[in-house]
Amino acid sequence: xxxxxxxNIVQGKNLGLLLGLAxxxxxxxxxxxxxFARSTNGLISSLVLISVGTILYSERLYHGTIPGIKNNGVWxxxxxxxxxxxxxxxxxxxxxxxxxxxxxxTLGFNSEDSTGLVAFFDPLSIALNGKxxxxxxxxxxxxxxxxxIFGVKFILKYRHNRYQIIRxxxxxxxxxGFAFLIPELLAFFHPDTPYFAKDLKNMWPxxxxxxxxxxxxxxxxxxxxxxxVLFSGLAMIFIVSPVLTYxxxxxxxxxxxxxxxxxxxxAGDPFRQLSSKKISxxxxxxWLIHLVLVFVFITTIAVIWSFLGSNPSLSSFSRETFVxxxxxxxxxxxxxxxxxxxxxxxxxxxxxxxxxGCIIAGTIAIQAFSGEKNILFIKSYTxxxxxxxxxxAAFSGVLGVGFYPILGSRVWCRFGCPMAAILGLQxxxxxxxxxxxxxxxxxxxxxxxxxxxxxxxxRAYAQKGQNIVRSSCVGCGICSAVCPxxxxxxxxGPVANRTNLPNFPLGNKL
Amino acid sequence: MTSQSPIIIxxxxxxxxxxxxxxxxxxxxxxxxxxxESDYFFSRTALMYVYMGHLKWENLEPYEKGFWQQxxxxxxxxxxxxxxxxxxxxxxxxxxxxxxxxxxLATGSTPNKFGWKGQDxxxxxxxxxxxxxxxxxxxxxxxxxxxxxxxxxxxxxxxEMLHSRGIRVxxxxxxxxxxxKVISPHEGDMIEKHILAHGIDLKMSTNLVEIIANEKGxxxxxxxxxxxxxxxxxxxxxxxxxxxxxxxxxxxxxxxRGILVDQHLATNLPDIxxxxxxxxxxxxxxxxxxIEAVWYxxxxxxxxxxQSLTGNLSPYTPGHWFNSAKFFDIEYQTYGQISPLATQKExxxxxxxxxxxxxxxxxxxxxxxxxxxxxxxxxxxxxxVFDQWLNDQTSIxxxxxxxxxxxxxxxxxxxxxxxxxxxxxxxxx
Numbered sequence: 001x002x003x004x005x006x007x008n009i010v011q012g013k014n015l016g017l018l019l020g021l022a023x024x025x026x027x028x029x030x031x032x033x034x035x036f037a038r039s040t041n042g043l044i045s046s047l048v049l050i051s052v053g054t055i056l057y058s059e060r061l062y063h064g065t066i067p068g069i070k071n072n073g074v075w076x077x078x079x080x081x082x083x084x085x086x087x088x089x090x091x092x093x094x095x096x097x098x099x100x101x102x103x104x105x106t107l108g109f110n111s112e113d114s115t116g117l118v119a120f121f122d123p124l125s126i127a128l129n130g131k132x133x134x135x136x137x138x139x140x141x142x143x144x145x146x147x148x149i150f151g152v153k154f155i156l157k158y159r160h161n162r163y164q165i166i167r168x169x170x171x172x173x174x175x176x177g178f179a180f181l182i183p184e185l186l187a188f189f190h191p192d193t194p195y196f197a198k199d200l201k202n203m204w205p206x207x208x209x210x211x212x213x214x215x216x217x218x219x220x221x222x223x224x225x226x227x228x229v230l231f232s233g234l235a236m237i238f239i240v241s242p243v244l245t246y247x248x249x250x251x252x253x254x255x256x257x258x259x260x261x262x263x264x265x266x267a268g269d270p271f272r273q274l275s276s277k278k279i280s281x282x283x284x285x286x287w288l289i290h291l292v293l294v295f296v297f298i299t300t301i302a303v304i305w306s307f308l309g310s311n312p313s314l315s316s317f318s319r320e321t322f323v324x325x326x327x328x329x330x331x332x333x334x335x336x337x338x339x340x341x342x343x344x345x346x347x348x349x350x351x352x353x354x355x356x357g358c359i360i361a362g363t364i365a366i367q368a369f370s371g372e373k374n375i376l377f378i379k380s381y382t383x384x385x386x387x388x389x390x391x392x393a394a395f396s397g398v399l400g401v402g403f404y405p406i407l408g409s410r411v412w413c414r415f416g417c418p419m420a421a422i423l424g425l426q427x428x429x430x431x432x433x434x435x436x437x438x439x440x441x442x443x444x445x446x447x448x449x450x451x452x453x454x455x456x457x458x459r460a461y462a463q464k465g466q467n468i469v470r471s472s473c474v475g476c477g478i479c480s481a482v483c484p485x486x487x488x489x490x491x492x493g494p495v496a497n498r499t500n501l502p503n504f505p506l507g508n509k510l
Numbered sequence: 511m512t513s514q515s516p517i518i519i520x521x522x523x524x525x526x527x528x529x530x531x532x533x534x535x536x537x538x539x540x541x542x543x544x545x546x547e548s549d550y551f552f553s554r555t556a557l558m559y560v561y562m563g564h565l566k567w568e569n570l571e572p573y574e575k576g577f578w579q580q581x582x583x584x585x586x587x588x589x590x591x592x593x594x595x596x597x598x599x600x601x602x603x604x605x606x607x608x609x610x611x612x613x614x615l616a617t618g619s620t621p622n623k624f625g626w627k628g629q630d631x632x633x634x635x636x637x638x639x640x641x642x643x644x645x646x647x648x649x650x651x652x653x654x655x656x657x658x659x660x661x662x663x664x665x666x667x668x669x670e671m672l673h674s675r676g677i678r679v680x681x682x683x684x685x686x687x688x689x690x691k692v693i694s695p696h697e698g699d700m701i702e703k704h705i706l707a708h709g710i711d712l713k714m715s716t717n718l719v720e721i722i723a724n725e726k727g728x729x730x731x732x733x734x735x736x737x738x739x740x741x742x743x744x745x746x747x748x749x750x751x752x753x754x755x756x757x758x759x760x761x762x763x764x765x766x767r768g769i770l771v772d773q774h775l776a777t778n779l780p781d782i783x784x785x786x787x788x789x790x791x792x793x794x795x796x797x798x799x800x801i802e803a804v805w806y807x808x809x810x811x812x813x814x815x816x817q818s819l820t821g822n823l824s825p826y827t828p829g830h831w832f833n834s835a836k837f838f839d840i841e842y843q844t845y846g847q848i849s850p851l852a853t854q855k856e857x858x859x860x861x862x863x864x865x866x867x868x869x870x871x872x873x874x875x876x877x878x879x880x881x882x883x884x885x886x887x888x889x890x891x892x893x894x895v896f897d898q899w900l901n902d903q904t905s906i907x908x909x910x911x912x913x914x915x916x917x918x919x920x921x922x923x924x925x926x927x928x929x930x931x932x933x934x935x936x937x938x939x
Contacts (some may be wrong), residue, residue: 446570
């Protein structure tokens with residue numbers, strides 16, 4: 001009897017798919033039926049259906065298979081190979097992001113009394129932070145849910161690989177705890193403090209408003225919690241991040257902790273092979289990432305500069321001291337780079353120097369040419385608003401996630417993330433991290449390059465017998481996992497000779 | 511004639527392409543690479559991944575299309591039908607004559623056929639070329655059952671490929687132990703069990719007798735020497751490869767199984783060389799074969815000949831033997847010399863994980879205790895360290911003591927070295 005109820009693989013997969021879709025439809029339905037949108041049971045049913053459906057589907061998908069690489073049919077499937085289904089999902093996701101960022105009222109958001117999808121999440125929001133839901137709460141909840149359920153799928157897929165399992169548990173933990181529960185609960189226990197970001201891992205510059213005047217003011221007037229967040233934020237930027245990046249590369253953040261990375265590595269995993277590996281796109285990446293770096297530094301320095309002028313009582317130092325401090329800090333970094341890299345001043349080091357030079361020039365220009373209400377002849381408010389729009393919304397959301405099925409899962413991380421840019425700069429120049437190539441064993445098959453979500457042509461290095469030290473590498477470890485000949489290993493070791501290029505791959509006595 | 515005759519390389523595989531790239535590093539001499547198979551160099555070892563949907567064809571090409579022009583390497587897709595060494599020209603299938611300053615034959619291999627009845631029927635094929643892949647892909651929707659004949663590396667790959675598309679595969683292996691020219695029966699046994707676990711119908715000690723056709727002339731069954739008839743719509747012939755040299759039969763080139771070359775990879779004819787799978791060394795190195803149809807050997811011959819052709823005459827002196835493969839999910843690496851069976855001059859130590867597909871076997875000299883070589887399955891190991899140990903003539907004891915140094919598995923993987931060392935001490939100390 002028990003045997004007859006047990007689902008076979010195909011039935012189980014289809015049932016899972018059906019349940020998941022039903023859950024999604026319930027979410028959609030809440031937009032149209034106001035009484036349903038007010039039903040707690042409706043919300044619970046929807047979230048449970050989505051979770052159970054996805055996990056059942058994943059379990060059936062990998063059930064009974066022998067642990068190993070599961071990439072059969074990736075390029076033969078419409079969803080993962082930019083087919084009709086891929087385009088459909090891409091367009092649907094993009095529409096959701098456009099609604100979320102620019103037309104939240106279509107989701108039911110209303111600052112007085114929300115309806116629809118936003119109201120649908122009220123029970124969960126009230127339970128966690130004591131207030132009705134906003135569109136951002138809805139987004140945060142669905143985002144976290146996606147990471148958790150697709151995290152389970154990813155772990156089932158890579159169950160033979162402990163690096164992948166532990167890394168995925170880590171991103172699931174940081175998303176659920178640090179990004180979602182802790183900030184909500186802190187808001188619950190401190191209902192009267194003004195808003196400031198409480199996700200401790202979401203550091204500047206990924207949190208682009210950390211140094212904005214309103215945010216600094218809110219933290220400073222936020223009691224002990226506010227001061228804690230301010231100082232831990234500063235500690236993350238100046239101590240934790242440089243030390244961890246030196247020891248382990250930027251992967252400690254990008255593929256172990258970061259929320260954007262978490263979504264890319266879990267829900268985005270079926271799309272990792274869609275990133276472009278062309279040299280021309282690598283060039284574009286270099287230009288964009290350095291421009292983003294200059295832009296984020298200049299705008300941040302500008303907002304702090306204007307904050308210092310308009311709030312002399314809240315700060316213990318003046319604009320002049322600040323500018324001098326920044327210039328000294330950046331010149332020191334340039335000096336360090338020059339000192340360690342003067343014998344191997346490659347393109348990357350040179351680009352970094354030019355970038356830093358631009359930032360220093362910009363800082364001095366701010367001091368020289370800015371007035372009370374404008375920065376470099378632009379209203380300071382406009383400057384930060386543009387940045388928030390360009391980076392926060394258009395890039396990370398619409399293009400970053402909406403285009404997963406078209407451009408791959410790490411578009412934002414690769415071309416637009418200022419945090420990844422800073423960590424990458426350090427990873428390339430001063431870190432113990434590298435991907436080691438195992439002597440002459442590479443057969444140029446191309447699996448590593450194809451499945452690199454950051455679009456690194458890993459094979460180009462491996463087939464020369466050279467280690468891979470690239471600023472964009474997030475250390476996800478998939479190149480190593482899919483290598484059929486055991487050629488690649490992520491590891492930390494002495495900084496010297498990380499990038500040595502042998503005349504020939506190991507094996508020939510020439 | 512103002513323009514210089516190019517160095518012509520026939521074959522754009524790993525040997526020919528490595529040669530072209532390395533000549534260009536040292537010289538501006540014109541280079542022409544001719545292939546009848548593909549427009550651009552691709553990784554032959556990865557053909558399987560395109561069929562399985564892991565990769566697209568573009569992923570197989572290690573260099574972007576602009577690379578060749580940037581490096582001033584001319585490519586030509588054409589078939590060479592004849593060489594005329596006296597006039598220093600080659601003849602293409604369209605009748606065109608091309609003159610060369612040096613000619614390098616890097617024509618690779620072609621699948622063996624042993625005169626089986628029905629071996630040329632529709633639906634019967636090997637898996638070696640781009641065209642083989644295209645044929646198989648076109649044929650795939652019609653295949654429900656397939657028989658793969660031949661227990662080598664291509665055979666197991668073809669079985670895995672067909673299986674990945676839901677085709678029922680019967681795998682006929684002549685030997686009683688898988689790949690027994692290279693690995694031990696103990697290792698072969700582990701691979702056989704793994705093949706069976708994937709749902710492949712593996713038949714050891716079984717030979718192909720005849721392939722039967724249907725009324726349309728398509729393969730539709732295989733008869734084995736176990737007097738079984740296996741219905742199938744596709745037969746994969748993967749009983750090894752041989753040098754692809756048939757078009758040279760009427761030339762003055764000295765050939766045996768392959769094109770005979772000296773230590774500088776030169777043939778008996780002036781300015782003609784052969785590298786890669788098609789070359790047969792007149793004086794192979796100790797413990798090495800005269801023909802080694804392996805990716806790495808093709809690459810090293812290309813590197814070596816490039817030196818000779820750019821003024822730095824260099825003999826072919828490969829370092830210590832190494833190789834790798836993957837049997838479904840089991841990765842295999844080997845370093846140094848290790849025979850399938852222990853001999854008087856070669857003792858073996860073997861460890862296998864009680865359940866997992868992890869296994870190592872080390873060879874050492876019984877008297878001198880010198881470490882000779884290793885096979886490792888399911889545990890990745892460092893090429894560099896083994897190469898150094900082999901250079902330094904390290905003893906088996908030193909190797910065992912330092913075994914954890916060679917581990918190349920990803921971080922957080924369970925390390926089995928303590929178990930391996932404990933087993934070693936248990937057996938011998």
